[in-house]
Amino acid sequence: MDCELLPRAQCRETMEQAQAEARAHGVKDVEVLMLAGAEALTRFANNTIHQNVAERTRHVSVRCQENNRTARATTNRTDAESIRRATRQAIAILRVQQADEKLPPMARPDKVVPVARWYSGTAGCAPMKRALLVKEVIQLCEEAGLTVAGIVSTEETVEALLNSEGVFCYHPETMATFSITAMAADSSGWAKSSSTDLEKLDVAALAKRAAGKAVSSGNPRELAPGRYTVILEPPAVLDLVGQIFGDFSGTALEDKRSFLTDRLGEKLFGENITIRDDVFHPLQAGAPFDGEGVGRQGLSLVQSGVAGEVAWCRAAAARNGRQPTGHGFPLPNSIGEMPQNLAIEGGGSSLDEMIRSTKRGILVTRLWYIREVDPYTKLMTGMTRDGTFLIEDGEVRGGLRNFRFNQSVVELLGNVEMLGPALRTSGEETFDMVVPAMKVREFQFSEVTRF
Amino acid sequence: MHDIAKQALNAALLEGVEYADARVVEQRQRALSTKNGAVAQVSSEESFGAGIRVLAGGCWGFASTHDLRKEGLEKAGRLAVEIARASCEARKLPVELAPEPAVQVVWSSPCNIDPFTISVETQVALLLEVDGELRREKGVTLAETSMVFDRTRQVFVSSEGSSIDQTRTWSGAGYTAHSFGEQEIQRRSYPNSFGGQYQLKGWELVQELRLKDHAAGVASEAVALHSADACPEMTGNLILDSSQLGLQIHESVGHPIELDRVLGSEANYAGMSFLTLDQLNKLRYGSEIVNVVCDARAEHGPGLGTFAFDDEGVEAQRVEIIRDGQFRGYMSSRETARAIGETRSNGTMRAAGWNRLPLIRMTNVSLEPGGQSLEEVFGGVDHAIYMETNKSWSIDDKRYNFQFGCEIAWEIRNGKRVRMLKNPTYSGITTEFWNACQAIAGREHWVLWGVPNCGKGQPEQTMGTGHGASPARFAGVKIGGGFQE
Numbered sequence: 037m038d039c040e041l042l043p044r045a046q047c048r049e050t051m052e053q054a055q056a057e058a059r060a061h062g063v064k065d066v067e068v069l070m071l072a073g074a075e076a077l078t079r080f081a082n083n084t085i086h087q088n089v090a091e092r093t094r095h096v097s098v099r100c101q102e103n104n105r106t107a108r109a110t111t112n113r114t115d116a117e118s119i120r121r122a123t124r125q126a127i128a129i130l131r132v133q134q135a136d137e138k139l140p141p142m143a144r145p146d147k148v149v150p151v152a153r154w155y156s157g158t159a160g161c162a163p164m165k166r167a168l169l170v171k172e173v174i175q176l177c178e179e180a181g182l183t184v185a186g187i188v189s190t191e192e193t194v195e196a197l198l199n200s201e202g203v204f205c206y207h208p209e210t211m212a213t214f215s216i217t218a219m220a221a222d223s224s225g226w227a228k229s230s231s232t233d234l235e236k237l238d239v240a241a242l243a244k245r246a247a248g249k250a251v252s253s254g255n256p257r258e259l260a261p262g263r264y265t266v267i268l269e270p271p272a273v274l275d276l277v278g279q280i281f282g283d284f285s286g287t288a289l290e291d292k293r294s295f296l297t298d299r300l301g302e303k304l305f306g307e308n309i310t311i312r313d314d315v316f317h318p319l320q321a322g323a324p325f326d327g328e329g330v331g332r333q334g335l336s337l338v339q340s341g342v343a344g345e346v347a348w349c350r351a352a353a354a355r356n357g358r359q360p361t362g363h364g365f366p367l368p369n370s371i372g373e374m375p376q377n378l379a380i381e382g383g384g385s386s387l388d389e390m391i392r393s394t395k396r397g398i399l400v401t402r403l404w405y406i407r408e409v410d411p412y413t414k415l416m417t418g419m420t421r422d423g424t425f426l427i428e429d430g431e432v433r434g435g436l437r438n439f440r441f442n443q444s445v446v447e448l449l450g451n452v453e454m455l456g457p458a459l460r461t462s463g464e465e466t467f468d469m470v471v472p473a474m475k476v477r478e479f480q481f482s483e484v485t486r487f
Numbered sequence: 488m489h490d491i492a493k494q495a496l497n498a499a500l501l502e503g504v505e506y507a508d509a510r511v512v513e514q515r516q517r518a519l520s521t522k523n524g525a526v527a528q529v530s531s532e533e534s535f536g537a538g539i540r541v542l543a544g545g546c547w548g549f550a551s552t553h554d555l556r557k558e559g560l561e562k563a564g565r566l567a568v569e570i571a572r573a574s575c576e577a578r579k580l581p582v583e584l585a586p587e588p589a590v591q592v593v594w595s596s597p598c599n600i601d602p603f604t605i606s607v608e609t610q611v612a613l614l615l616e617v618d619g620e621l622r623r624e625k626g627v628t629l630a631e632t633s634m635v636f637d638r639t640r641q642v643f644v645s646s647e648g649s650s651i652d653q654t655r656t657w658s659g660a661g662y663t664a665h666s667f668g669e670q671e672i673q674r675r676s677y678p679n680s681f682g683g684q685y686q687l688k689g690w691e692l693v694q695e696l697r698l699k700d701h702a703a704g705v706a707s708e709a710v711a712l713h714s715a716d717a718c719p720e721m722t723g724n725l726i727l728d729s730s731q732l733g734l735q736i737h738e739s740v741g742h743p744i745e746l747d748r749v750l751g752s753e754a755n756y757a758g759m760s761f762l763t764l765d766q767l768n769k770l771r772y773g774s775e776i777v778n779v780v781c782d783a784r785a786e787h788g789p790g791l792g793t794f795a796f797d798d799e800g801v802e803a804q805r806v807e808i809i810r811d812g813q814f815r816g817y818m819s820s821r822e823t824a825r826a827i828g829e830t831r832s833n834g835t836m837r838a839a840g841w842n843r844l845p846l847i848r849m850t851n852v853s854l855e856p857g858g859q860s861l862e863e864v865f866g867g868v869d870h871a872i873y874m875e876t877n878k879s880w881s882i883d884d885k886r887y888n889f890q891f892g893c894e895i896a897w898e899i900r901n902g903k904r905v906r907m908l909k910n911p912t913y914s915g916i917t918t919e920f921w922n923a924c925q926a927i928a929g930r931e932h933w934v935l936w937g938v939p940n941c942g943k944g945q946p947e948q949t950m951g952t953g954h955g956a957s958p959a960r961f962a963g964v965k966i967g968g969g970f971q972e
Contacts, residue, residue: 076570077946082751084579088570089549089946091842092563093536110532112553125531132608133526134615163548163566163573171577185754187945217755226755291522292628292667370520370527370631404758407879409892409912409969411672417890417969419883421758440881440888440914442969464756482968483914485888486761 037154039208042072042094042194046114047206051198053116054098057123058200065101065142066123067199069327069366070094074159074192078166081185083174085167099367100126101142104135106368140350142201146362148331150207151316151324158210158234159192166190169214173243177218180247186216190234197329207323213462214239217422218250222487223435225249226402226422228271228462232321249401249423253435258484259426261439265397265453266479267390267427270461270471272400272420277380278466279406280414280445284313284337284345285363286352287372295412295446296343303341305449308383311338313347313363313375319460319470320377327366335361335375341450349373382472383455390454390475392430398481399425399432403441406465414445418465419485439481451477488513489650491555492642495537498564500646504571506542506584508645510798511535511555512841517603519610520633521618526611527631536841539567545581546574551842584821585832587801589648594795596785598656598689602636605690610634613693614662617702621664624706626713629665633682634658634693641798649800657791657951658692659685659939662702664709673712673909675894677701679730680877685937685951687789708895711907718896718911720967724871724925725913726864726960731893732854733936733954734877739917740772740779741852741952743886744808744816745835745943746823748847756945758884761917762814764827770814773921776857779809781818783834783850788935790953792850794837799845801834808852812922820847839948846944851935853955857927864926864960866902872966873897873904874911879969882917890914892969912969920961928957 038044051068058066072094079087096119097110107129109122166188177184190212197205214237215228226249227242268276280295288294313335315324324332328350335345348356349364349372363373391399401423409415420438427433456473488511495509514534520527537560538551548571552563614632621630636658643651661683663676678684678696686692727735743760747753762770773779780787783794783803796802799821807815818835819827836845865873879892896911897904935955942949 075946078574079755079945080577081754082579083577085546085574085577086752087549087844087945088547088574089551089844090566090570091551091946092553093842094553108530110530112534112536114553122531122533129529129531129607132606133529133611136525163570164576167573167576174577183751183754185751187755189946215755219754224754291665293665293672297667298670368526368528368530370522404884405881407881407892409879410910412670415970417879417881417892419881419888421884438883440883440890442890442971480971482971483888483890485883485885486916487883487885487887 037208039194041074041192042070042196044206047196047198050096050119053119054123055200057120058100058127061127063100063102063127065200067099067142069097070196072194077187077189078170079187080170080174083178083184085170096122098122098126100130102130104137104139105130105133106139108368138351138355140354142199143203143328143330143350144201145203146329146331148205148325153209153232153321155210155233158190158212161190161234169239173216173239176240176243177247180251182218182220182247182250184216184218187213189213195323197325199329203329205325205329209321211321212237214242216243216246218246220250220254223250223253223256224422225253230462230468253423253425256435256437257426258437261481261483263478263480265394265477267394267397267399268474268476269401270459270473271402271463273471273474274461274469275403275406275463275465276416277445278469279408279416281378282374284347285372285374286346286348286356286358289346290352295414300343302343304343304446305338305341306452307341308452308455309338309341309449310381312336312379313377314379315377317377317379317470322377326362326364328364330360330362330364332362337375347373347375379470380458380472382458385454385456387456387473390473391427391432394427394430397427398436399427402463409442415442416445417442437487438485440483441480442482443480448476453477488642491537492644494557495539495560495564496644496646498561499539499541499567501568504541504543504568506646507540508643508799509537509539510641510643510841511537512639512641514639514840516637518635519614521614522631523629524618524622529607529611537563538838538841539563540844541567541571542582543568543571544575546571546578547582548574549844582822583825585824585830587821591650592795593652595654596656596687596793600690602658602690613698617662617698620699620702621662621706624710626666626668626710627664627706628667632662634660643798643800645800651796651800653795655687655794656689657685657687658689659683659937660693660696660698664706666709666713668713671713673709675705675709676876677705679936681940685791685939687791687793712895712909715907715909718872718908718967720971722963722965724868724960724962725964725966726871726873726899726958728875728958729932729934729956730936731874731877732956732959734880734938735891736852736854736954736956737938737952738880738882739886739889740808741849744818745847746817746819749817750823750826757943761885761887766814768815771812771922772809772814772918773812774924775812776927777809777812777921777924778855779852780855781806781808781850781852787851788955790851790935791937791939791951792953797834797836798838799836801832804834806833818847837950839950843948846948848943848950849941849952851953851955856930856933856957859926859928861928861932861958862902864928864958865899867926867960869901871899871960872911873899887916889917890969910970913964913966914968915964923961923963924959925962926960932957
């Protein structure tokens with residue numbers, strides 16, 4: 037399709053302007069990355085809309101390459117003179133650099149399979165429609181005596197990449213997101229979901245889920261910190277386990293900053309852990325090409341607990357005798373690549389089954405402010421938030437005060453006892469992925485906070 | 488830019504609009520980095536656009552655009568008003584603003600040496616020299632250096648008649664040595680993690696940091712950490728260097744005093760605050776030697792939170808936050824000041840660019856220097872753990888329970904360093920921690936640190952903030968809990 041936000045013809049015209057300017061300065065290798073966006077977000081708190089915004093953006097980024105040197109200049113001005121100026125800036129910067137003999141030449145056209153992720157109902161969502169969705173969920177929660185806060189956002193983006201070797205990749209996409217926090221006197225509940233199609237978001241169901249958690253976690257008890265069996269709902273799994281995937285990178289291995297350094301091929305996790313990267317997964321989103329125009333390939337990152345494949349950008353692949361996998365970031369950069377369409381294989385256990393099978397444990401809705409404490413064990417710290425519950429004898433017994441955890445993700449993925457179905461999941465600490473709920477033994481809570 | 492700003496403002500002054508302002512922002516940035524002896528990134532970026540904010544029917548609407556032609560601005564103006572009217576569908580009370588006088592101002596931050604006049608060649612050469620020095624230490628497996636320079640000019644105009652033209656130039660520079668060995672990754676950074684130090688200065692900041700002079704020591708410590716003892720798990724005296732204390736202030740004082748958080752605006756994302764309105768002028772936040780101000784004025788120093796006027800046209804101010812340990816004030820906006828009965832905003836509304844709505848953000852939230860010498864801070868107790876340079880940071884959504892990790896620690900006995908310690912962490916409850924502050928070093932050790940990556944808001948905004956601190960000592964702190972088995 038051709039998207040009005042950034043028509044293909046305009047991409048070609050910009051490329052021609054950059055190429056002509058580069059040629060005039062004796063440079064023939066040019067790459068143009070263009071991004072266009074129209075985003076809107078309606079935000080509510082204290083049962084009223086308090087912030088309501090829209091933005092329209094455009095970026096043109098020109099990368100030139102000559103004699104094993106490269107540099108990039110970016111502008112959001114799209115007139116011909118601004119494109120020419122950005123091109124001249126990129127050339128000026130590259131010519132004062134030392135040569136990098138390992139810099140790969142511009143990418144040649146690769147097989148890129150298009151994927152349709154643009155919905156007119158999301159792209160054309162008017163401010164009044166978002167406001168009426170908010171009004172509906174506020175009324176629903178007010179009837180339960182709760183105070184609510186949250187967002188409804190809709191966005192349309194187009195990403196295009198062209199280069200002087202003939203690469204022309206183009207990907208329009210839409211995304212709708214809804215999240216809600218429902219609050220009672222001493223408790224809260226949260227729910228969030230995203231979809232390329234606004235019509236697939238059931239905001240009333242999400243509001244009811246958040247409200248239910250707020251009500252049922254009221255009058256929270258304090259439990260001593262320690263090691264507990266936990267049931268992590270999908271957003272808690274996403275935000276914690278999602279912290280490790282930057283390490284599944286060839287460049288990170290070269291730099292010895294990955295926890296997989298000296299461990300690839302080892303069985304690091306439980307037999308029940310299988311993780312893939314797959315841009316074509318039906319619940320995934322994103323462009324099917326990387327920052328140099330290489331088509332994204334599927335990766336088997338973890339198979340039955342064994343760390344297997346990692347992502348390779350073109351430069352790292354060339355240095356290590358590998359094939360690029362289509363996960364590179366736009367050049368120049370220092371981190372190389374990472375998988376971005378993650379799917380952790382699920383299991384057949386429902387959340388109810390996990391709860392019923394638990395003698396004593398803790399149900400966690402979401403985790404918050406997660407930071408790495410140790411990079412090689414992937415020891416992470418953070419807090420529970422918006423719905424933490426005690427489970428005894430197979431039943432949820434009520435809300436708990438929130439905990440701080442200090443937990444190694446490597447250890448956690450070796451202690452998974454049950455898996456739920458894998459769902460497209462949104463959190464606040466990393467990007468959306470497809471993940472299941474997990475029942476995990478010996479999860480380490482180190483402290484309790486005051487609420 | 489003034490003409491564009493006026494056009495943008497006029498585009499929003501449609502029937503029924505009670506208030507409008509427009510910001511036209513032109514930003515230029517240069518970023519450079521090296522990795523293991525090679526240039527990793529040299530890039531230049533510019534951004535130019537307009538954001539229009541309107542109040543109609545007692546509700547806010549905001550629209551921004553990169554299209555600065557007349558028709559682009561008119562479209563954005565109409566959209567801002569349409570959004571405000573849609574907001575009224577779910578309105579409780581109309582927004583009211585604390586009054587603010589109209590001003591006409593032109594202001595630029597001091598910049599002795601324009602960093603954009605220093606050649607890329609010179610800047611890259613310095614970074615590569617530092618990079619080489621880091622890698623001279625056997626055992627350093629990854630050396631990373633970086634610099635960033637930014638100049639942003641903003642013209643703000645409002646329907647109340649203000650016109651404010653501000654230009655801010657800031658710079659940042661620093662480096663990190665990583666060492667992998669024996670199934671462990673260690674690192675040391677200079678002068679701070681997160682890319683180093685950031686201030687509202689030009690190239691002179693890079694000169695003042697004397698980057699090359701510290702590279703050998705930093706590299707040596709990164710490797711030495713492998714053979715250091717692990718930080719013990721204990722409760723005891725903790726001494727923090729000024730950069731870690733700057734982040735401690737940011738997380739456990741700066742965020743909780745944001746009045747929009749207190750009033751619930753951030754409940755769905757960043758969270759709320761334990762500093763409910765009933766705590767003002769009643770809560771003992773810290774010990775009697777703890778004094779914290781929020782100060783955006785140039786007199787406070789060249790912080791990332793220094794400006795002349797905030798992004799809704801309120802003059803930069805100095806606000807008492809904690810005086811002699813007592814909680815005295817919040818950071819406010821025109822809307823939130825009015826909501827709690829204050830007569831004026833204290834000027835902390837900041838937007839991360841033309842395409843973002845201004846929010847209450849930290850300016851420079853600083854711990855005032857204390858009356859102790861450095862010798863008294865270190866030698867005032869028999870035993871302490873001294874920690875330097877942040878490595879990890881986490882705090883709950885009401886800002887009570889925190890845990891920080893640092894790159895390195897030292898065991899201190901009778902004021903002397905007796906051994907290096909690796910993997911140090913400490914944790915606590917905000918008010919208990921600040922009430923345990925026993926000694927703060929004086930002005931000669933006070934540094935105004937820049938935090939370049941403070942996140943808040945939906946859509947997320949990343950903002951630079953300033954935090955001044957001298958090394959300080961705290962008693963009875965839980966140390967080493969992050970690595971407990």
